[in-house]
Amino acid sequence: MSRQANPGAGNDRDLVREAQAGSERAFNELVLKYRKSVYLTAVGLVTDGDEAEDIAQDVFVKAYESLSLFRGESAVYTWLYRITVNLCLNRIRKRKVRSFLGLETIANTMAAPDTDEPAELQELNVRLRKAITELPEKQRIVFILRHFRELPHAEIAEIMDRDVGTIKANYFQAVQKLRKKLGPYVEGKE
Amino acid sequence: MEREDILNRVDEQEQWATRALSGVREDDLFATSKVTDSEFIVALRDRIGGRALAISRRVFPSFRVVSAVASACVILLVAIIAGPRFSRNSQPQDVNHLADVATMTTETVVDSLADANVDPTELAAYLDVPDYVEGDAADSAEDSPLTDQLLALDTGTLEEVLSNLEDTEFF
Numbered sequence: 560m561s562r563q564a565n566p567g568a569g570n571d572r573d574l575v576r577e578a579q580a581g582s583e584r585a586f587n588e589l590v591l592k593y594r595k596s597v598y599l600t601a602v603g604l605v606t607d608g609d610e611a612e613d614i615a616q617d618v619f620v621k622a623y624e625s626l627s628l629f630r631g632e633s634a635v636y637t638w639l640y641r642i643t644v645n646l647c648l649n650r651i652r653k654r655k656v657r658s659f660l661g662l663e664t665i666a667n668t669m670a671a672p673d674t675d676e677p678a679e680l681q682e683l684n685v686r687l688r689k690a691i692t693e694l695p696e697k698q699r700i701v702f703i704l705r706h707f708r709e710l711p712h713a714e715i716a717e718i719m720d721r722d723v724g725t726i727k728a729n730y731f732q733a734v735q736k737l738r739k740k741l742g743p744y745v746e747g748k749e
Numbered sequence: 750m751e752r753e754d755i756l757n758r759v760d761e762q763e764q765w766a767t768r769a770l771s772g773v774r775e776d777d778l779f780a781t782s783k784v785t786d787s788e789f790i791v792a793l794r795d796r797i798g799g800r801a802l803a804i805s806r807r808v809f810p811s812f813r814v815v816s817a818v819a820s821a822c823v824i825l826l827v828a829i830i831a832g833p834r835f836s837r838n839s840q841p842q843d844v845n846h847l848a849d850v851a852t853m854t855t856e857t858v859v860d861s862l863a864d865a866n867v868d869p870t871e872l873a874a875y876l877d878v879p880d881y882v883e884g885d886a887a888d889s890a891e892d893s894p895l896t897d898q899l900l901a902l903d904t905g906t907l908e909e910v911l912s913n914l915e916d917t918e919f920f
Contacts, residue, residue: 590793591786602779612784616793623797684778687770691778706766707775727759728752734762738769745769 571635579626586626590619593636596708597643603703604647606692614650618642633717640708641718644700651696683744690740698733705730 571592577585597618602611621642629638691699697719704715712730716723784792 587790590790594786594789595782598782599775599779603775606779608780608783611779612782615782616789616796619793620796680772680777684773687773688778705763706770724752724756728755731755731759731762734766738762738765741769 572631575626575629575631575635578623579629586623589622589635593639594619596636597639600640600643600703600708601647603691603707604644604696604700605650606688610650614643614646617646621646634714637710637714637718640704640710644704644718647700648696683741686741686744687737690737693740694733694736698729698736701726701729702733702737 571589574585574589574592578589594615598611598615601614601618602608605611605614618639622639629635691702694702700719701715704710704718705712710718712723712726716726719726782789
């Protein structure tokens with residue numbers, strides 16, 4: 560699987576230090592490095608491409624504004640994903656309120672991307688996307704961060720401000736649900 | 750399922766996910782961004798610049814505002830300090846002339862009042878007092894209401910007020 564995990568975290572702290580000192584070049588480099596993974600994380604959570612674009616912008620605006628507060632205790636990508644998750648949760652909750660008030664209908668607005676994948680794989684993609692969308696928020700976040708971002712449970716726990724046991728339990732339940740829905744489509748791979 | 754059992758089976762679930770979804774590409778699963786890197790950076794810079802400007806405008810007023818407020822303060826200060834001096838040091842010629850005119854007017858009026866031939870009615874009209882009737886002066890002392898009379902209560906009126914009070918229902 561080609562996953563946009565996390566770009567090399569090697570010189571991230573240097574980039575942040577330079578950006579804190581006022582280097583626009585360093586901040587731009589950081590943005591370009593993490594832009595795609597932030598976007599993909601957001602789109603998996605909010606299931607809407609346009610909203611994910613907005614959120615990706617918001618993430619880096621917020622990161623810029625709080626650059627001085629970053630002390631380097633966690634990895635730079637952990638910091639960025641934490642901002643991403645929080646902004647996505649805010650967006651999801653606003654959407655729910657608007658839906659409750661009849662101002663908006665919640666729907667899976669994410670269009671299927673055009674791919675040259677075989678039909679069988681496209682079918683799996685459609686079902687997987689639907690199954691991920693139907694996961695409860697926290698399980699969806701944990702699954703995306705674990706499976707697609709390849710973050711260790713401890714870092715996910717830090718991002719979501721939960722203990723590791725809770726994160727593992729969320730992951731277990733998420734995969735169990737996906738397994739139930741996708742079982743017939745992935746037979747032979749198990 | 751026990752929590753401990755769940756935690757023990759997490760690895761198994763993970764292995765399933767890795768195998769089952771091995772052919773799935775995230776780019777194919779979720780639509781990729783349509784915005785290019787340079788467009789993203791430009792848009793981001795605009796937003797960051799705009800927010801910095803908005804914040805600075807809230808915290809630091811524009812130069813125009815500052816200079817307007819400063820000018821107003823200076824003018825006010827000058828007016829407070831120089832105001833009394835200005836009134837004292839105004840053109841002496843004008844003040845003296847006005848004083849002369851005022852004096853002349855006053856003298857004319859006073860002189861006319863002192864004139865024995867002035868009709869009391871004219872004086873009364875000038876002083877805006879009630880019509881003056883000859884002979885009233887002698888009776889005026891008796892007609893003017895005395896303090897006791899003013900303070901004396903109209904018994905009839907008091908009784909009427911009391912009976913109204915008794916009839917009134919208070920809640």
